[in-house]
Amino acid sequence: MATLPVFESGDPSIYELRTTAPGPTGRLPLGAEQLRAMASGELFGWTQNAGMGWDPAKLRGKQFLVLSTQGGLRAPDGQPIALGYHTGHWEVGLLMEEAAKVFASQGAIPFAAYVSDPCDGRTNGTAGMLDSLPYRNDAAVVFRRLIRSLPTRHGVLGVATCDKGLPAMLMALAGTPDLPTVLVPGGVTLLAEEAEDTAKVQTLAARFARDEITLDHAAEMGCRACGSPGGGCQFMGTAATTQVVAEALGLALPHSALSPSGAPIWRDMARRSALALMGLEQAGTTTRDLLTRDSLHNAMVCHAAVGGSTNLVLHVPAIAHAAGLPRPTVADWSRINREVPRLVDALPNGPQHYATVQVFLAGGVPEMMLHLRDLGLLKLDAPTVTGRTLGENLAWWEGSERRQRLRAKLTEFDGIDPDHVIMNAERAQQRGLTSTVTFLGGNLAPEGALVKSTAISPTRLDSDGVYDHEGPARVYPSEAAAIAAIKTGAVQPGDIMVLIGIGPGSGMPETYQVTSALKHVKGGDQIALVTDGRFSGVSTGACIGHVSPEAWAGGPIGKVRDGDRLRIRIDTRALEGTVDVVGVTAEDLAARPTNPALKPDPRVPADTRLWAALQSASGGSWGGCVYDVDAIVELMERGKRRQ
Numbered sequence: 001m002a003t004l005p006v007f008e009s010g011d012p013s014i015y016e017l018r019t020t021a022p023g024p025t026g027r028l029p030l031g032a033e034q035l036r037a038m039a040s041g042e043l044f045g046w047t048q049n050a051g052m053g054w055d056p057a058k059l060r061g062k063q064f065l066v067l068s069t070q071g072g073l074r075a076p077d078g079q080p081i082a083l084g085y086h087t088g089h090w091e092v093g094l095l096m097e098e099a100a101k102v103f104a105s106q107g108a109i110p111f112a113a114y115v116s117d118p119c120d121g122r123t124n125g126t127a128g129m130l131d132s133l134p135y136r137n138d139a140a141v142v143f144r145r146l147i148r149s150l151p152t153r154h155g156v157l158g159v160a161t162c163d164k165g166l167p168a169m170l171m172a173l174a175g176t177p178d179l180p181t182v183l184v185p186g187g188v189t190l191l192a193e194e195a196e197d198t199a200k201v202q203t204l205a206a207r208f209a210r211d212e213i214t215l216d217h218a219a220e221m222g223c224r225a226c227g228s229p230g231g232g233c234q235f236m237g238t239a240a241t242t243q244v245v246a247e248a249l250g251l252a253l254p255h256s257a258l259s260p261s262g263a264p265i266w267r268d269m270a271r272r273s274a275l276a277l278m279g280l281e282q283a284g285t286t287t288r289d290l291l292t293r294d295s296l297h298n299a300m301v302c303h304a305a306v307g308g309s310t311n312l313v314l315h316v317p318a319i320a321h322a323a324g325l326p327r328p329t330v331a332d333w334s335r336i337n338r339e340v341p342r343l344v345d346a347l348p349n350g351p352q353h354y355a356t357v358q359v360f361l362a363g364g365v366p367e368m369m370l371h372l373r374d375l376g377l378l379k380l381d382a383p384t385v386t387g388r389t390l391g392e393n394l395a396w397w398e399g400s401e402r403r404q405r406l407r408a409k410l411t412e413f414d415g416i417d418p419d420h421v422i423m424n425a426e427r428a429q430q431r432g433l434t435s436t437v438t439f440l441g442g443n444l445a446p447e448g449a450l451v452k453s454t455a456i457s458p459t460r461l462d463s464d465g466v467y468d469h470e471g472p473a474r475v476y477p478s479e480a481a482a483i484a485a486i487k488t489g490a491v492q493p494g495d496i497m498v499l500i501g502i503g504p505g506s507g508m509p510e511t512y513q514v515t516s517a518l519k520h521v522k523g524g525d526q527i528a529l530v531t532d533g534r535f536s537g538v539s540t541g542a543c544i545g546h547v548s549p550e551a552w553a554g555g556p557i558g559k560v561r562d563g564d565r566l567r568i569r570i571d572t573r574a575l576e577g578t579v580d581v582v583g584v585t586a587e588d589l590a591a592r593p594t595n596p597a598l599k600p601d602p603r604v605p606a607d608t609r610l611w612a613a614l615q616s617a618s619g620g621s622w623g624g625c626v627y628d629v630d631a632i633v634e635l636m637e638r639g640k641r642r643q
Helices: 033-036 038-053 094-104 128-149 167-174 200-207 215-224 238-248 265-285 293-307 312-325 332-340 356-359 364-374 391-397 401-414 425-430 479-488 512-520 586-591 606-616 629-642
Strands: 061-070 078-083 109-114 153-160 181-183 439-440 448-451 466-476 497-498 530-531 542-550 567-572 576-581
Touching: 061 094, 061 128, 094 109, 094 153, 094 425, 128 167, 128 312, 128 606, 153 167, 153 265, 153 479, 167 181, 167 238, 167 312, 167 606, 181 238, 181 265, 200 215, 200 479, 200 512, 200 606, 215 401, 238 312, 238 364, 293 312, 293 332, 332 439, 356 401, 364 391, 364 401, 391 401, 439 530, 439 576, 466 479, 466 542, 466 606, 479 497, 479 512, 497 567
Parallel strands: 061 109, 061 153, 153 181, 466 497, 497 530, 530 542
Antiparallel strands: 439 448, 448 542, 466 567, 567 576
């Protein structure tokens, strides 16, 4: 009988082995009193450090932990050995290396650990999306456990890029109040020449199914969309918005968000971030000193000004909760969005749809903040990781060589005036930029809903900036049913799609394949969407999400029937609106039985069901879908007392 290769490889070199080795040379730099007082774990840690090859003579250096969401195995020449899940975490190991070398050059000892992250783009329309938002909480927990599991660390550098890994990292750093921490944004991928961007390319299947493109076009565009192998997507979605928010919080260096992955300026940012962390440690500054109510205010202001993803309505409260700060409420978001004009023209909002790397060259977050400062909208005394206040950082940026040279590069490379990308309030108004998010009420959303109103096509607004549409409901109990209706043409212009059963109770998956299809298929801009789920940060159009209560909680959205007349009214200037079932009172709607098409999704894993229960006990989606331990314990104790 032939020997199977899984039993024997036939390679004789495998038998060249030994049972002993000399071990590291040298000796631990121990003092007598130090050794007497040492915990066994600290001593064994030194032994392990020497065992991994660190020079024993240098073991007295301060220890700094570099955490990241790195994924895949990348050869030194950049070739893939094993793929990651997405470009956003493919190159971040290079940032870790740059930072680690700086720590070592300063006599410190760098440690590195990882919690890789999924790709929302890869899981859209699949069962993988049911784990997306729950992953964020789990990853934040593991990151914090890794931080605490190195009890001798003096500070933490977090490196992350994308939709769930970056919010998880920020939650972990925010939940580490007694150490200095710095966030290194993973940057963005470049635009591909003569290709569709990474948002539009995700609609190839829907457009092909409707005979709007050829198979050759889909094959070519699908291959070419990523201009470079690393970095987050080219649009102001959740990944890019969270990078902006991290910088606005003061946890990342000025002009670090949206840096082009792999470029020298990107690597330089990691080196300077390591120096910043060591400076914070030397000064005795911790995360508790950096994250304040003023920091949260600035983050929310910048979210509105950049036209950011609606997913930050979930992530910013979660970061606040981790930091022990009050979570922003719907009223807080509404107030900020009424006060703050959108100042940035970026994908997907328009009107010209500049890419994130072009926003970076135009000046990025600090350039936008100069305009916000002049409007009196920022808390300029907020502390930052530079050791200086936000106001001092902006004063540096305003006169910096970096600002002058990079803005000139944008004109040189792409022929774009940087003031057309990031603009003052007067120019923004002239160019038709509207405020970012509108929160809605109505009998279909008695506890609220939201829409990225700035991304509604101007052609769908009247002269007063109002979107007003009435049409028949087309109810879909799953995302698969909804996208099938778009591909086959079963849903028509004028219809209002109602996608139910995808709220927090089922993991709150995002519905980008639906919203992106509506943007890019013919007539899609005349179809509205209402759902208890959430959207990708790159979604556009009259897409209303986070409808509360959700269908699984008995909300009115779960009681809508095919053919019901719905009316959506969104005032994009006053930032108010409603979504209603026409001719039905709230009482009558509540008395209806649940739509019989609503069925539990058998693909929802037990892990996600546990997340759904815990976040529901902790304030739900408007509270950031967090784990509030005190609230959970109190609820459990009440349950025990009733038994």
